[in-house]
Amino acid sequence: MRKFGILVVVFLTAATILPAKKLTGYEIMKTALNKGGWKTMSASVEMILTNASGKMRRRIIQMYTRKRTENESDMLMRFVYPADVKGTGFLLIERENADDLRYLYLPALRRIKRIASSGKGGNFMSSDFTYYDIGKPKLDDWKYKLLGTETVGGKACYKIECLPASEKIKEETGYGKIIRWIRKDIFLTVKSVYYDKGLAKWKILTVPDYSQIGGVWFQTDMVLRDIQNNHTSEMIFSDIKINNIIPSKFFTKRFLQRGVK
Amino acid sequence: MKKLLIFVVLFFLAGATTKTNAQDFSFGGYVKFFAHPNLNSPYRLDKLGTRLQLKAQGSASEAVDFFTAIDFNNDLADSLNPGKMRIYPVESYIDLFLVDWLDIRIGNQFIFWGTTNWINPTDNINPWDYVNISAEVEDYRVPVTAAKFDFYPSDSFTLEFVWLPVFQANKIPIELPDRMGPLAVNLNSPELPETKLANSQFAFRLSSSLPWFDYSLSYFHGYDKNFSLYSETMFGQNPQIFFTPKYEKIDIFGADFVTTFDKFALQGEGAFFKTTDKDGKNIFVENNHLKYVLGADYYFSDKVTLNLQFIQNIRFNYDKTTEEKARTQNGMPPDTAPDKTEQSASAMLKINSGDFFTVQIISVVNLKDKDFFLLPILNYNLADAVNLYCGATIFSGKESSPFGRNKKYSRFFLELKYGF
Numbered sequence: 001m002r003k004f005g006i007l008v009v010v011f012l013t014a015a016t017i018l019p020a021k022k023l024t025g026y027e028i029m030k031t032a033l034n035k036g037g038w039k040t041m042s043a044s045v046e047m048i049l050t051n052a053s054g055k056m057r058r059r060i061i062q063m064y065t066r067k068r069t070e071n072e073s074d075m076l077m078r079f080v081y082p083a084d085v086k087g088t089g090f091l092l093i094e095r096e097n098a099d100d101l102r103y104l105y106l107p108a109l110r111r112i113k114r115i116a117s118s119g120k121g122g123n124f125m126s127s128d129f130t131y132y133d134i135g136k137p138k139l140d141d142w143k144y145k146l147l148g149t150e151t152v153g154g155k156a157c158y159k160i161e162c163l164p165a166s167e168k169i170k171e172e173t174g175y176g177k178i179i180r181w182i183r184k185d186i187f188l189t190v191k192s193v194y195y196d197k198g199l200a201k202w203k204i205l206t207v208p209d210y211s212q213i214g215g216v217w218f219q220t221d222m223v224l225r226d227i228q229n230n231h232t233s234e235m236i237f238s239d240i241k242i243n244n245i246i247p248s249k250f251f252t253k254r255f256l257q258r259g260v261k
Numbered sequence: 262m263k264k265l266l267i268f269v270v271l272f273f274l275a276g277a278t279t280k281t282n283a284q285d286f287s288f289g290g291y292v293k294f295f296a297h298p299n300l301n302s303p304y305r306l307d308k309l310g311t312r313l314q315l316k317a318q319g320s321a322s323e324a325v326d327f328f329t330a331i332d333f334n335n336d337l338a339d340s341l342n343p344g345k346m347r348i349y350p351v352e353s354y355i356d357l358f359l360v361d362w363l364d365i366r367i368g369n370q371f372i373f374w375g376t377t378n379w380i381n382p383t384d385n386i387n388p389w390d391y392v393n394i395s396a397e398v399e400d401y402r403v404p405v406t407a408a409k410f411d412f413y414p415s416d417s418f419t420l421e422f423v424w425l426p427v428f429q430a431n432k433i434p435i436e437l438p439d440r441m442g443p444l445a446v447n448l449n450s451p452e453l454p455e456t457k458l459a460n461s462q463f464a465f466r467l468s469s470s471l472p473w474f475d476y477s478l479s480y481f482h483g484y485d486k487n488f489s490l491y492s493e494t495m496f497g498q499n500p501q502i503f504f505t506p507k508y509e510k511i512d513i514f515g516a517d518f519v520t521t522f523d524k525f526a527l528q529g530e531g532a533f534f535k536t537t538d539k540d541g542k543n544i545f546v547e548n549n550h551l552k553y554v555l556g557a558d559y560y561f562s563d564k565v566t567l568n569l570q571f572i573q574n575i576r577f578n579y580d581k582t583t584e585e586k587a588r589t590q591n592g593m594p595p596d597t598a599p600d601k602t603e604q605s606a607s608a609m610l611k612i613n614s615g616d617f618f619t620v621q622i623i624s625v626v627n628l629k630d631k632d633f634f635l636l637p638i639l640n641y642n643l644a645d646a647v648n649l650y651c652g653a654t655i656f657s658g659k660e661s662s663p664f665g666r667n668k669k670y671s672r673f674f675l676e677l678k679y680g681f
Contacts, residue, residue, distance in 0.1 A: 049616050057616050058645055082646035083289055083680030098472065099522060109398055110371045114475055114519045116526040116560045123563040126616065252416050253470065258356075258364065 025144030025160045029180075032187040033139055038216055038242035040066040044080075045237055047127055052230035058082065059125065064246050064260060071096050071138070074251035077125075078259060090125070091256040105256045112253050127233035128203060128226045132173045141169045142178070150181060152191050157181040170197055188217045202228055214242045286319035290330070293678040297338075297395070300653065300671040307672050310336040314351065326356040352404050364411040369404045372423060374466060374479060375530050376519040377554040378568050378609055379623060382532035383515030385481045386423060386464060390432040391667075394654045395674055396638050405429055418469050425462040428454045430508060431486040437504060444494065444502040444592055451506040454484050474520035481513040485536065491545045494592045502592045509537045509546050526558040528570075541578030544587040549577045556607075568609040572625075575602045596661055604628040617642045625664075632658020632665045646680040 023031075047059040060081035067073050072094040079088040087107035094100050099117045106113065124134050142162040150159050162178040164170040176199045181191040192205040209221035220237045250260055290313065297308035312335070318328040330351040337344050354368030375381030388403040395401060406427055412420040430453065437446050454460045462483025469476060488506035495501050515532035531553030538546035556570030576599070585595035607625040614620065619640040626633040638652035653673045658665030 051616055055617070057642070083291070084642075084646045084648055084678070086289070086680075095472070101470075101521075110373050114376075114521060114526060116521045116524050116558060122560075126563070126613065249413075249416055254364070254411070254413060254416075254419065 023146070023158075025146040025158075026139075028146065028158050028160060028182055028187070029142070029144050029162070030139055032182050032189065035187060035216070038067075038214065040064075040244060040246045041240065041242045042244060042246065043237045043240040045077075045235055047125065048232075048234040048236070049127060050232040050234075059085070061125070062260075064250055066246055066248075066251065068094070068248075068251075069096070073135075076251055076256060076260065087259070089256045089259070091251065091253065093251065103253055103256055112257055127235070128224045128231055129222075129233055129235065130173070132175075133205075133224070141165055141173075147179070149184070152181045152183075155190065156184045157190060158184060175202075186217050188219065190219075196228070200228070202226065209236075213240050216242060286317070288315075288317050289681055290315040291678055291680040293676055295674065295676045297672045297674045299669075300655065300673055301669055306338045307670075308336055308674075309338045310334065324358050326358070327354070328356070329353040350404070351399050362413045364413075366409045366411075367407075369406050370409065371398070371402060371404055372407065372409060373402075374477070374515075374517075376475070376477075376517040376528040377530040377556050377570060378528070378558075379607055380554050380570065380572055380605075380625070382530055382552040382554060383466075383477075383479050383513070383517055385483075385486070385513050385515075385532075386425065388429050388431045388486045392432060392434055392670055394636065394670075396640075396650045396652060396676065403429055403432065417471070418467070421464075421466040421468070423464040425464075425483065426458065427456050428460065428462060428484050428508065429486070430484075430488065433487065435488075435490075435504075435506060441502055441592060441594070444500050447501055447503045449503055449505040451488060452508070454508055460484075474518050476518040477516065479513075479515040479517075479532075481511075481515070483511065484508045485511040485547070487547075489546045492591055492593055507545075511536055524560040526560075528557070529553070529555045539578075541576075541580075544584060544591060544593075547576075548579045551575045551577070564613040566609075566611045568607075570607040572605040572607065573602060574604075600629065627658070627663060630659055630662035630665070632656075632662035634664050634667075648678050648680075650674070650676040650678065 042062075042064045045061045045063055047061065049057045049059070058081065059079060061077050062080055063075065063077045065073060065075040074094065075090075075092040077090045079085045087105075089105035091103040091105075092100060102115045102117055104113045104115050105111070122131055123129070124131050141164070143165050145161040145163075147159040147161050150157055158181070160180045160182060162180060164173065164175065170176060174197060175194050176197045177195040179193045180189050182189050188210060190207045190210070193201060194203040194205070196202040204225045204227060206223045207219045207221065208223060210217060210219045212218075218237065218240055220240070221234070223232060223234045225232045249255065293312045293314075295308055295310060295312065296306065299305050299307050313333040314330055315333070316328070316330040318326070320326050330353070332347070332349055332351050334347045334349070335344070336342075336347070339345070339347075350369050352368070352370050354366050354370045357365040357367070359365070372386040373381070373384055374386065375384045386407070387405050390401050390403055393401050405425055408424045410422045412422070414420065430451070435448060437448055439446055462481070464479065464481040464483075466477050466479040485508055489509050491505045491507055493503045493505070495503070512535040513532050514535070515530070517528070517530035519526060519528045521527070531551065533549070533551050534547070535549055536547050537543070538548050541548045552572070552574045554570050554572045556568060558566055558568045560566050579601050581598055581601060584598040588598055589595045605625055605627045607623070609621070609623045612620045621638045621640070623636040624633060635655040635657070636652065638650060641649045643649055651674065653671070655671045656664045656667040657671070660666055
């Protein structure tokens, strides 16, 4: 099974100044994906879910993540708001040659439950983001084509078409096509449009805010609108720390239940 | 009582509003309204009232955490204390993280073991409150006073040791007829193990996460939380039979595993119960037996999960005909003798609909008598941390069957809960 990447880096990455030659779609994506200059990261994530009738739900999650190997990451998350889900924890351990391990800690039941992987296309914490969306996609999962340049939010962007490299990727992600707009100056994805397997427009990602932390560009506010179900998820990152010391033991069932101090 | 109540509330309020010496302190809890009408005529209210739970937790230092949750329960339908506020700790414990390879928790706590759903042969530390089944674990499981030591020799192995100085029994109603034939029936007080160090209970569990599956091996030494109902018949002018609930020693050897592949999670859990009736001749005590559960979760999607399980209980050194004869000789109804093997099945379906609705249906059916227990729960999230729960605990089946004889406890429940 393909490995799950690290939160946030998905759509984003570091700024790089490239030689002034005409880049291909593949080269642009390679630059964008390979500039995550960090090994560990912790952040507070506010998630706002809005349904078709405008009703909103707010969640705040404390998350810790690390790159264990080139293609394997670990992630530990814990809900801190609202009170009825506070303490709920989620541990994800990526494995390159096997299904990822997923553990859920439910404080109401005082139990850790090993849960099946619902696939990369599964929804992340009941949001419109999938596990694939929030992970770092592997470059070779997709075939790229540079469609041209367009301006998004007043910034010049490359417009890239991404098509699944195989039927497996298409099935796993649920996406038949993704169009990405990547800022030319910092190689950060600032907009994406996702199409379903039948190539109907499905979700639109916008990035109202991003910032540079420790030399790495992060999308600190992402809004994903599911236009088929008229549902929106917003993820706002704060208190981002990179390359801070997060011991490997944190990414175990012990700390899933106990919490990280 | 009033002074105690004021003190406790002031303590929590003080904690919420003032700075303490603790490095970290948080305060929370919930308020809940509940109504549980019985589903049998005349549909009396089994429970009706409100509850305030106050929780406080924090760190006194890097090495010391504490947690306490106290319930203030006002149940107008409580037949023992109608309309009286009951104040009791749900959990109160201290965590010690003195060295890197050891976590210690001391106090009133929940310790649940096992990997299967709802029925866990290795889950033998916290008693059940069988007449209080509802949406919340805290209502139907009883916290125990214990010291728990978790050793971590590596990131993938854990050795747990639990010491339980005091025995606490399952809460099971004992209901007997006034007469059994010519015999007047009397029920004596339960004989509980004396509270002394020599009667301490303890348990071990070794658990590990291997690349392909998680497993654990466990052992419990203590007392059976279900009573053995001894009878003694006295003949004479007024023949009588006396029943005495007693709690027998027991050793339980358990194991469990869980593994996942694709959209499946497979779980298995079993335990051998070594009772005091080694040769199966004591009709009052459960024979040695093996109970196991095999099950699977299937994740249709992130919103729909189905769990199916098969449960079997096998008694050793047991012959039903002999048991029935022995029961008759002791003035007990022979039809209470169980089968040598018993099979059950359970199912749990969970559906999350949108951001606001969750439906969960849990059922257990005994395959021989087709008696069953059904627990449907509908949860509607009214706002952040505000939930409406409604559902029912339904027991059904022949009067002589395990679930059938609990029909009178079938009830509907409606709860409105706000967490803070």
